[in-house]
Amino acid sequence: MSFEEDDRVILHDEHSDFDGETGTVTQKIETMFGDANYIVSFEDGQEQGVPEDNLEAAPDEDDEDADEE
Template sequence: MSFEEDDKVIFRDEYHEKDGEEGKVVQVSETMFGDETYTVEVDDETIGGLGEDQLEAVDG
């Protein structure tokens, strides 16, 4: 699943203090290999360089 800017997501990273919290995609970038990386804002903290596997869609 790919995400777009302003999509609401759940951030998943068991080693990060914001793991499991809801945020929103603020930027979508493409790597030179054609993969998408995401920058997400969670509680006024911006977390960049995220892969699709670190995000979960929020219904609604």
């Protein structure tokens, strides 16, 4: 799955301080091999060079509200 700027994502990287946190894609960078790396901003900082395999689409905030009802 490809992500675009302003998409909300969950980072899965056990070596990152932001592992398991939800952030926002701020930039998509295409590598010379045609892969995408991302810069993801979090409340307390950002993670650069994140491969697509380490990201998962975050549920919409509207969906979370629906689960609580």
